Amino acid sequence: MNFNNYQIYKNQIIIDEGNMTLTLAIHSSKGGTGKTSIALNLAVAFALEGKDTCLIDLDLRGPSLSSIFETKTHFWINDFLSGKCSLKDTMNDFQKDIGTDGHIYVSFANPDIKAIRELVSKDRNWQAGALKALMNGKKELAENNMDIIIFDTSPGVEYESINAVAASDMVIIVHNDTNACSNCTEQLIKGVYTLLDKKCAIVDNMHHGNCLDIIEKKRYGAPILATIPCMCEIATRSANEILVRSDPEHLFSKSITAIKDKIIEMQ
Amino acid sequence: MDSELLEQVVNNLKEINAKLDQLILQAEFKEDHVGEKNKIIADSLDVITLLSLADHLRTTATTLFEIGPATADEIASVTNKERAVESNYLNQLVRMNHVKKYRDGRKVYFRINDSLRKK
Numbered sequence: 001m002n003f004n005n006y007q008i009y010k011n012q013i014i015i016d017e018g019n020m021t022l023t024l025a026i027h028s029s030k031g032g033t034g035k036t037s038i039a040l041n042l043a044v045a046f047a048l049e050g051k052d053t054c055l056i057d058l059d060l061r062g063p064s065l066s067s068i069f070e071t072k073t074h075f076w077i078n079d080f081l082s083g084k085c086s087l088k089d090t091m092n093d094f095q096k097d098i099g100t101d102g103h104i105y106v107s108f109a110n111p112d113i114k115a116i117r118e119l120v121s122k123d124r125n126w127q128a129g130a131l132k133a134l135m136n137g138k139k140e141l142a143e144n145n146m147d148i149i150i151f152d153t154s155p156g157v158e159y160e161s162i163n164a165v166a167a168s169d170m171v172i173i174v175h176n177d178t179n180a181c182s183n184c185t186e187q188l189i190k191g192v193y194t195l196l197d198k199k200c201a202i203v204d205n206m207h208h209g210n211c212l213d214i215i216e217k218k219r220y221g222a223p224i225l226a227t228i229p230c231m232c233e234i235a236t237r238s239a240n241e242i243l244v245r246s247d248p249e250h251l252f253s254k255s256i257t258a259i260k261d262k263i264i265e266m267q
Numbered sequence: 268m269d270s271e272l273l274e275q276v277v278n279n280l281k282e283i284n285a286k287l288d289q290l291i292l293q294a295e296f297k298e299d300h301v302g303e304k305n306k307i308i309a310d311s312l313d314v315i316t317l318l319s320l321a322d323h324l325r326t327t328a329t330t331l332f333e334i335g336p337a338t339a340d341e342i343a344s345v346t347n348k349e350r351a352v353e354s355n356y357l358n359q360l361v362r363m364n365h366v367k368k369y370r371d372g373r374k375v376y377f378r379i380n381d382s383l384r385k386k
Binding site: 124125127128129131132135139159162163165166191192195196197 | 313326379
C-alpha cells in the first residue's frame, strides 16, 4: 500500500510524517506459543521508551490480560466491538502503576464465561461490524496521537484474530519449533497475511535448540526478529512481574527490546 | 342420515382445505424470510468474505476499510491504479452489495456496506 499520498484523504490516519501510529497484531497458528507474554512485555517496552502505547486483548475466547491487571473501567473490548461504547471507554492507564515514561493503556476482554459463550453465537453480521469498529477505533487512537497499538489475539483462524490482523499494519507471528506450528504458520502467511497485504515478522519462542547456532534470518518470506530460548521461569515469574520492567537484564527482556528495535527499523 | 353425514364430511374437507392453504402461505413466508436473512449474511463484508474476494477486489475493499468513505480517485491514489480501473472495481463491489455508493455534492463516494449491522 502506498502511504505517500495519505494526506489527500478525508479521514487522515497520518497527521504528519513524524506522528505515525503503528499497529501490531501478535498472532500465532497455535495456542500456548507465548503471544500474551510477548505482547505485554513489548507494549511495556515501548512505553518505557516514552511511546504512548495501547494494548488491546482481542483474545475474546480466552482472555488473559484481565488476570494480570486489575481493571478500572466498566467497559470491556466486547462492548466496544458491539458498538455499545467508544474505544476510550475501555482503556485503563497503567502508566503510574508500572512506572513508564509513556502512557500504557490496556483494554480488556470480558473473562466472564457467559460473555465468552455469547461470542460463539455471533454471526457474520456482528463480525463485519466488529471489524469496522476496530478500524474506526484505530483512527480514533491515531487522531489522539497514540504511538503504538498492540493487539493480543486468539490463535489460528478465528474471526476475532483475523479481524485484528486486518486492522493491523504488521503481524508478529509467535512461532514454536514444532512441525504442526510450522505447517500452520506457513499456511497463515500464504493464505491470510499476504492476502491482506500485511508486513509479517516471526519470533521464535520457547526454542529448544542452541540459540547461538541460529543462522536462519527468514522463513516463508518473513524475517525472524528473535529466537527466544525455552525458559520455564518466564511462565512462573510472569504471574507477578512484567519482566521487561522488573528485570531488564534478563535474556527474555533483552530479546523483547531487540524485537522492539527491529520493528521500528522495519518501518 | 346419509345426507347429514355427507354434509359433515364436506364441511370437514373444506376446513382441512382452508388449513392447508394457510400452511402453504406460512411456509412461503418463512422461505422468503430465510432467503432474505441468507442474503443479508452473504452481503455483509466480514473479514472471511474479504479473504475470499478476487485479488483486485480485495485490495480495493481493504483500502476502503482502511481509509473510510472515499472517491474512486482517492482509492486509486493508494492502490496506484487508474481511476477508471478502481471505479470499475468499486462498482463491482457495489453490485455485490459489499459497498455502498452515495453522492455528496458533485462527488461520488464509496463506503463499506454496514447498514445491515445489528446492535
